Amino acid sequence: MYDTLIQNALILTCNPAGEVVPAGWLGVRSATIAALGRMPAPAGAAQVIDAGGGILMPGLVNTHTHLPMTLFRGLADDLPLERWLREHIFPAEAAVLNPATARSGALLACVEMLLSGTTTCADGYFLEDAVAGAVEAAGLRAVLGQGVIDHPAPGVPDPAGNLAVARRFCRAWLGRCPRIRPSVFCHSPLTCSPETLAGAKRICREFGLLFQVHAAETRAEVERIRAAHGTTPVGLLDAAGLLDERTLLVHAVWLDEADIARIAARGARVSHCPESNMKLASGIAPVARLRAAGVPVGLGTDGAASNNDLDLFPAMDFAAKLHKVAGCDPTVLPAEAVLRMATIEGARAIGLEDEIGSLEPGKQADLVLLDARTPRLTPMHRPASAVVYAACGADVRTVLVAGRVVVRDRTALTVDVNSAMDDVARIAAGMRARGIT
Amino acid sequence: MYDTLIQNALILTCNPAGEVVPAGWLGVRSATIAALGRMPAPAGAAQVIDAGGGILMPGLVNTHTHLPMTLFRGLADDLPLERWLREHIFPAEAAVLNPATARSGALLACVEMLLSGTTTCADGYFLEDAVAGAVEAAGLRAVLGQGVIDHPAPGVPDPAGNLAVARRFCRAWLGRCPRIRPSVFCHSPLTCSPETLAGAKRICREFGLLFQVHAAETRAEVERIRAAHGTTPVGLLDAAGLLDERTLLVHAVWLDEADIARIAARGARVSHCPESNMKLASGIAPVARLRAAGVPVGLGTDGAASNNDLDLFPAMDFAAKLHKVAGCDPTVLPAEAVLRMATIEGARAIGLEDEIGSLEPGKQADLVLLDARTPRLTPMHRPASAVVYAACGADVRTVLVAGRVVVRDRTALTVDVNSAMDDVARIAAGMRARGIT
Numbered sequence: 001m002y003d004t005l006i007q008n009a010l011i012l013t014c015n016p017a018g019e020v021v022p023a024g025w026l027g028v029r030s031a032t033i034a035a036l037g038r039m040p041a042p043a044g045a046a047q048v049i050d051a052g053g054g055i056l057m058p059g060l061v062n063t064h065t066h067l068p069m070t071l072f073r074g075l076a077d078d079l080p081l082e083r084w085l086r087e088h089i090f091p092a093e094a095a096v097l098n099p100a101t102a103r104s105g106a107l108l109a110c111v112e113m114l115l116s117g118t119t120t121c122a123d124g125y126f127l128e129d130a131v132a133g134a135v136e137a138a139g140l141r142a143v144l145g146q147g148v149i150d151h152p153a154p155g156v157p158d159p160a161g162n163l164a165v166a167r168r169f170c171r172a173w174l175g176r177c178p179r180i181r182p183s184v185f186c187h188s189p190l191t192c193s194p195e196t197l198a199g200a201k202r203i204c205r206e207f208g209l210l211f212q213v214h215a216a217e218t219r220a221e222v223e224r225i226r227a228a229h230g231t232t233p234v235g236l237l238d239a240a241g242l243l244d245e246r247t248l249l250v251h252a253v254w255l256d257e258a259d260i261a262r263i264a265a266r267g268a269r270v271s272h273c274p275e276s277n278m279k280l281a282s283g284i285a286p287v288a289r290l291r292a293a294g295v296p297v298g299l300g301t302d303g304a305a306s307n308n309d310l311d312l313f314p315a316m317d318f319a320a321k322l323h324k325v326a327g328c329d330p331t332v333l334p335a336e337a338v339l340r341m342a343t344i345e346g347a348r349a350i351g352l353e354d355e356i357g358s359l360e361p362g363k364q365a366d367l368v369l370l371d372a373r374t375p376r377l378t379p380m381h382r383p384a385s386a387v388v389y390a391a392c393g394a395d396v397r398t399v400l401v402a403g404r405v406v407v408r409d410r411t412a413l414t415v416d417v418n419s420a421m422d423d424v425a426r427i428a429a430g431m432r433a434r435g436i437t
Numbered sequence: 438m439y440d441t442l443i444q445n446a447l448i449l450t451c452n453p454a455g456e457v458v459p460a461g462w463l464g465v466r467s468a469t470i471a472a473l474g475r476m477p478a479p480a481g482a483a484q485v486i487d488a489g490g491g492i493l494m495p496g497l498v499n500t501h502t503h504l505p506m507t508l509f510r511g512l513a514d515d516l517p518l519e520r521w522l523r524e525h526i527f528p529a530e531a532a533v534l535n536p537a538t539a540r541s542g543a544l545l546a547c548v549e550m551l552l553s554g555t556t557t558c559a560d561g562y563f564l565e566d567a568v569a570g571a572v573e574a575a576g577l578r579a580v581l582g583q584g585v586i587d588h589p590a591p592g593v594p595d596p597a598g599n600l601a602v603a604r605r606f607c608r609a610w611l612g613r614c615p616r617i618r619p620s621v622f623c624h625s626p627l628t629c630s631p632e633t634l635a636g637a638k639r640i641c642r643e644f645g646l647l648f649q650v651h652a653a654e655t656r657a658e659v660e661r662i663r664a665a666h667g668t669t670p671v672g673l674l675d676a677a678g679l680l681d682e683r684t685l686l687v688h689a690v691w692l693d694e695a696d697i698a699r700i701a702a703r704g705a706r707v708s709h710c711p712e713s714n715m716k717l718a719s720g721i722a723p724v725a726r727l728r729a730a731g732v733p734v735g736l737g738t739d740g741a742a743s744n745n746d747l748d749l750f751p752a753m754d755f756a757a758k759l760h761k762v763a764g765c766d767p768t769v770l771p772a773e774a775v776l777r778m779a780t781i782e783g784a785r786a787i788g789l790e791d792e793i794g795s796l797e798p799g800k801q802a803d804l805v806l807l808d809a810r811t812p813r814l815t816p817m818h819r820p821a822s823a824v825v826y827a828a829c830g831a832d833v834r835t836v837l838v839a840g841r842v843v844v845r846d847r848t849a850l851t852v853d854v855n856s857a858m859d860d861v862a863r864i865a866a867g868m869r870a871r872g873i874t
């Protein structure tokens with residue numbers, strides 16, 4: 001009757017009503033959720049997973065990553081953003097990145113995400129073809145954006161060809177793997193000209209894809225855009241007609257009221273990366289006001305060089321707490337709202353809300369099972385609180401993507417974790433040997 | 438030659454020079470660190486633990502807990518502090534707490550802390566005799582403060598007797614267990630009269646003990662103290678002569694420059710609880726300014742009802758990131774400084790810096806061994822960054838307190854974890870059955 005049945009689970013559906021099933025089951029047929037209900041479970045499934053009272057929830061959706069940057073995790077922390085980028089990250093990228101190292105970094109990122117309950121990410125980086133190969137092998141779901149910047153970049157030595165590379169990537173990955181959607185990722189309105197931004201969005205519109213762009217991340221960016229163009233980064237994007245339901249504004253920290261109104265009016269979406277914004281001292285995004293304006297806001301970790309992990313459990317904890325203290329109001333972003341940001345709202349932010357983000361029949365079977373039998377999750381007066389404020393990625397026991405078990409009892413089944421770690425450690429040792437720090 | 442020898446470890450000593458030994462060994466004799474050095478390790482130890490390249494660091498010091506409050510973890514989140522306390526926590530405490538439930542809650546807290554690498558805590562709560570019993574059984578090190586408040590409290594039905602109870606507790610636990618120091622914990626300058634505060638400090642001075650007090654946690658507290666006494670909470674404590682090297686001010690969020698100068702001049706110490714301050718929207722403590730003034734600042738989780746875990750790894754991550762974004766400066770509180778706050782500075786905050794907080798010969802062998810063989814800690818360009826920004830409590834493999842292995846390969850040896858969880862889950866189920874939510 002079902003290919004896989006998960007039983008004895010506390011189910012957080014994240015459906016529109018936010019239903020919680022205290023003791024339930026969920027049946028998977030092929031890649032999708034066929035049914036779910038209260039115990040007792042129906043008999044006759046090919047494979048039964050007993051949750052033992054653990055939490056069954058939608059796979060988490062990480063709306064902003066740079067997967068290969070695991071190579072640079074901890075390379076140069078606690079520095080100003082511009083120095084960090086220009087003196088450390090850009091030179092390291094130029095020296096180290098090629099399709100093989102990008103794949104190694106991305107593969108480690110994929111296994112880190114799967115082991116901590118993330119089943120989908122929206123990525124933006126260079127050499128995205130290599131990233132896609134890693135994502136395909138790891139069994140993750142992803143929106144993968146080929147990076148576009150008006151400088152020489154890894155895999156794109158001549159910036160005049162950056163849009164052609166992006167277009168080629170999108171064509172190559174359209175329909176190639178059911179779990180992968182190509183996309184274009186513009187580095188920022190500072191590092192991409194208005195023509196480049198418009199050309200990137202044109203490619204996305206041609207193929208019906210997500211357009212991703214860092215925007216309004218730092219105060220310096222806003223000041224420089226204003227000096228050059230007489231408007232804000234969001235104003236610039238809007239005036240060029242680049243904001244719509246398939247535009248994901250990443251960071252969106254420095255917004256004025258007009259920016260929020262523009263984003264809401266166009267139906268654009270936001271990726272909020274609290275840990276990166278805090279660590280780089282970029283600022284505090286107006287998440288409560290964006291949500292009040294009806295803007296879908298998802299959560300992201302950002303790359304491993306600016307976080308320094310790819311675990312969405314701490315990202316939930318940070319988001320929930322940051323906006324409370326920023327707003328001087330402990331009722332801001334309650335646990336249930338943050339859980340939705342990491343699941344269904346994140347799916348909406350990247351345009352996948354019809355397929356993933358909640359446990360509802362007909363949706364893809366992207367599932368995470370948490371082991372609740374641990375001191376930090378005991379007692380469990382309120383499950384959403386437990387997930388947001390107390391759980392960590394290490395509590396994830398079993399993960400399914402599109403109905404396939406990719407992590408079972410904390411062991412990744414799709415990637416050889418030891419060899420993924422060894423590869424990246426070897427690349428990092430080579431960096432140190434060459435004085436790249 | 439050594440009772441226990443740990444070898445093949447990346448050692449973060451947290452000694453005055455902040456030395457790191459990339460591949461080292463550490464020998465324990467009886468309860469203390471006898472020696473440490475670079476590999477190869479000497480032969481002849483009774484017990485050898487191979488770290489396999491993992492990180493060996495001092496046991497973490499949690500400078501503020503309310504151990505039995507694991508019973509109330511997630512009971513009532515996302516509420517204003519006063520409503521949370523008066524409508525949920527105080528009634529739940531009154532209905533649920535007795536020596537047996539307090540011990541159960543504290544025992545679960547102890548095992549959660551040990552499993553996540555905390556070897557010492559400074560606690561303040563009621564029924565502290567029961568808490569001390571749990572700490573003794575679990576093998577943790579602690580400064581345990583009997584709670585004092587001018588209301589009826591668990592175990593102290595008549596507040597007229599609160600100081601007598603505290604004095605009795607201190608006498609009972611002085612010298613009783615080498616890992617436990619008694620202390621007195623005043624709830625706050627709002628809930629304790631100046632006479633009560635002075636009486637509590639008098640007991641501490643009589644026996645040479647730490648005096649703990651919540652102070653300047655919320656803006657409302659400062660306003661009410663100013664209205665009643667014409668000064669700030671810190672000003673009030675100082676005018677009463679209660680600030681000295683053995684006073685731990687917990688939270689210290691709302692301080693003016695005069696308060697910081699007073700704290701520094703008296704040599705008083707601060708416990709900083711970033712996650713609790715954020716979740717309850719209390720505010721952002723001026724940690725960078727306190728540190729610049731020379732005040733020892735330790736890290737705390739606060740109780741499990743306001744965090745909601747007792748893991749100091751996320752507390753480090755939160756502290757490092759919060760003060761960067763608050764100060765608009767990514768160089769504030771670099772990883773190395775935060776690691777010290779969670780170890781040697783925390784020890785200094787609670788008066789134990791001569792015994793614990795760093796890996797130096799002659800100090801107590803309170804040790805934490807992290808498993809670095811995990812995706813989130815790979816690669817490791819900079820160990821302190823890995824610990825602060827990427828590690829989590831679940832990466833802790835083995836823990837020693839006073840030379841005794843209390844956690845081995847992620848298994849607690851001193852506490853039956855399942856029965857500790859069952860006890861607390863049963864108490865929580867009883868609360869729900871009685872409508873206490």
